[in-house]
Amino acid sequence: MSEWWTYSLSDFLLFSPRIYYRLFELYNADIWPLQILALALGAAIFGLLLSGVIWRGRAIAAVLAACWLWVAWAYLLQRYDTINWAASYFAVGFAAEAMLIAWSGIIRDRLGFRSGTEAAGRMGGCIFLFALVVYPLIGPLVGRAWAQAEVFGVAPDPTAIATLGILVAAYRPHWSLLVIPLIWCAISAATLWTMQSPEAMVVAVAAALALVVAAWKSLARDQRASRAET
Amino acid sequence: MRQRGSLSRRSLLGALTAASTAVLRPWPALSQGRAVITRPIPSTGETLPVVGLGSWITFNVGDDIVARDVCAEVMRAFFAAGGRMIDSSPMYGSSQKVIGYGLGKLDRPPGVFSADKVWISPGSRGAGQIEASRRYWGVPRFDLLQVHNLLAWEEHLRTLRAMKAAGQLRYIGITTSEGRRHREVEQIMRTQPLDFVQVTYNILDREVEDRILPLARERGIGVIVNRPFREGELIRRMTRHPLPAWAAEIDCANWAQFLLKFIVSHPAVTCAIPATTRVDHVRENMGAAHDRLPDASMRARMIAHVEKL
Numbered sequence A: 001m002s003e004w005w006t007y008s009l010s011d012f013l014l015f016s017p018r019i020y021y022r023l024f025e026l027y028n029a030d031i032w033p034l035q036i037l038a039l040a041l042g043a044a045i046f047g048l049l050l051s052g053v054i055w056r057g058r059a060i061a062a063v064l065a066a067c068w069l070w071v072a073w074a075y076l077l078q079r080y081d082t083i084n085w086a087a088s089y090f091a092v093g094f095a096a097e098a099m100l101i102a103w104s105g106i107i108r109d110r111l112g113f114r115s116g117t118e119a120a121g122r123m124g125g126c127i128f129l130f131a132l133v134v135y136p137l138i139g140p141l142v143g144r145a146w147a148q149a150e151v152f153g154v155a156p157d158p159t160a161i162a163t164l165g166i167l168v169a170a171y172r173p174h175w176s177l178l179v180i181p182l183i184w185c186a187i188s189a190a191t192l193w194t195m196q197s198p199e200a201m202v203v204a205v206a207a208a209l210a211l212v213v214a215a216w217k218s219l220a221r222d223q224r225a226s227r228a229e230t
Numbered sequence B: 001m002r003q004r005g006s007l008s009r010r011s012l013l014g015a016l017t018a019a020s021t022a023v024l025r026p027w028p029a030l031s032q033g034r035a036v037i038t039r040p041i042p043s044t045g046e047t048l049p050v051v052g053l054g055s056w057i058t059f060n061v062g063d064d065i066v067a068r069d070v071c072a073e074v075m076r077a078f079f080a081a082g083g084r085m086i087d088s089s090p091m092y093g094s095s096q097k098v099i100g101y102g103l104g105k106l107d108r109p110p111g112v113f114s115a116d117k118v119w120i121s122p123g124s125r126g127a128g129q130i131e132a133s134r135r136y137w138g139v140p141r142f143d144l145l146q147v148h149n150l151l152a153w154e155e156h157l158r159t160l161r162a163m164k165a166a167g168q169l170r171y172i173g174i175t176t177s178e179g180r181r182h183r184e185v186e187q188i189m190r191t192q193p194l195d196f197v198q199v200t201y202n203i204l205d206r207e208v209e210d211r212i213l214p215l216a217r218e219r220g221i222g223v224i225v226n227r228p229f230r231e232g233e234l235i236r237r238m239t240r241h242p243l244p245a246w247a248a249e250i251d252c253a254n255w256a257q258f259l260l261k262f263i264v265s266h267p268a269v270t271c272a273i274p275a276t277t278r279v280d281h282v283r284e285n286m287g288a289a290h291d292r293l294p295d296a297s298m299r300a301r302m303i304a305h306v307e308k309l
Helices: A016-029 A034-050 A056-077 A087-107 A119-141 A156-169 A175-194 A199-228 B005-021 B066-082 B094-105 B123-137 B153-165 B182-191 B212-219 B231-237 B245-250 B255-264 B279-287 B296-308
Strands: B025-031 B032-041 B048-051 B083-089 B112-119 B142-147 B171-173 B198-200 B223-228
Touching: A016 A034, A016 A056, A016 B066, A034 A056, A034 A119, A034 A156, A056 A087, A056 A156, A087 A175, A119 A156, A156 A175, A156 A199, A175 A199, A175 B142, B066 B094, B066 B182, B066 B223, B066 B279, B083 B223, B094 B212, B112 B153, B123 B142, B123 B153, B142 B153, B142 B198, B153 B171, B171 B182, B171 B223, B182 B198, B182 B212, B198 B212, B231 B255, B245 B255, B245 B296, B255 B279, B255 B296, B279 B296
Parallel strands: B083 B112, B112 B142, B142 B171, B171 B198, B198 B223
Antiparallel strands: B025 B032, B032 B048
């Protein structure tokens, strides 16, 4: 694209906010009551996080992978693609994240959690709970219809934020799994910002927080490793 | 965008005085008992109403049947008011399909001037995209196809010329927006046989008055004007202020008509294509294609007034 510097974010916005949120309304109506199941699965993930069962990493990874795959197919390909020709590329990214989570968390069993009071773990849990409980309320709180609520497991933004929370809560940072949710949050925050939607800041701050905590965790882990060597 | 200089303004005013009455012709069909102002397409003399209908953002409503029906009603009001040209692009999401839905719902009204674009790279994929666009619209052929934002323009223009020669297309053109790549646009206008060029032009973004609009007149190229309201920003800005009383001298009842009449009164402009999702707005817009248009001195007054707001 020549003269790329002359383009602004609004030049890439193909639809109006009204149609964007109507898409969620129609989607929610079509899949109802799947939102209840998705919220129940989210609650189950949080319960597993608090529990000490040995298979929790695999179970959480299985639920997350299923959610990413569902969002890729049911929302991005079937709905969002009707108003955004880039949605099919986003769907590929979501499907790839599902595969990565399944590979790392289920097949290789690398999604481990440390029970206790580690600050980063608690922060990850808070980010997850925020995505599960608070995020769907933002739309109605700013005056949009309940029918347009974005719910974890079926809508992309809360699913990405919740996944970031889980990955931050994990015993060791999984950068390979963090990349796609972070990229999605950047794309979504830019879209929402252009639409002057209040969720723009929410998505951006949640992603930035997860990034900072993951980086801090990596750094602390490296320092521990170097101290152990000396 | 840059403002044009005083020298070109003087030359433009002279040209306007000479041309404003000569090129404006009443559309034979009457809308609400009043003749619709039309302009001839320079390459053929076929006339087009000076106000068309854009579809950027507004018609990208996906499969939402309620929103699709609203768009169809906008189209119904547009045709009822004497409108003909609808413009779209493969870049505009579902807009082409929504236009096809609307045309089907309105039983394919006669006189529609279908204007679309080709927007794909490499250019060898252009013919496939054009055929997909045609199916979405549900028309036997397009009246006008334009190379969108000059993407792979050399190859696409070859394809469009071949289609025109084969009778699969009536007019060809190129587009740009928001002042981008004007040097290249000029170069193509000078060297390629074109029927239309589509550019951004409005009462505050007048860079095209310097070179592109005069060149279009010189080369006999029709001009389609996009973003006449800067995606609604100009309307939002202007409606904070009262419409000046002297706007009645050019039969403007609202700011939309004020802004559109400024654009379509330029002698090089064939058609402006405002987009909207509202029936009342499309009626307001089409109101600019009726009655008196500003002359050169009134245009200067309009600019001075808007620049002060």
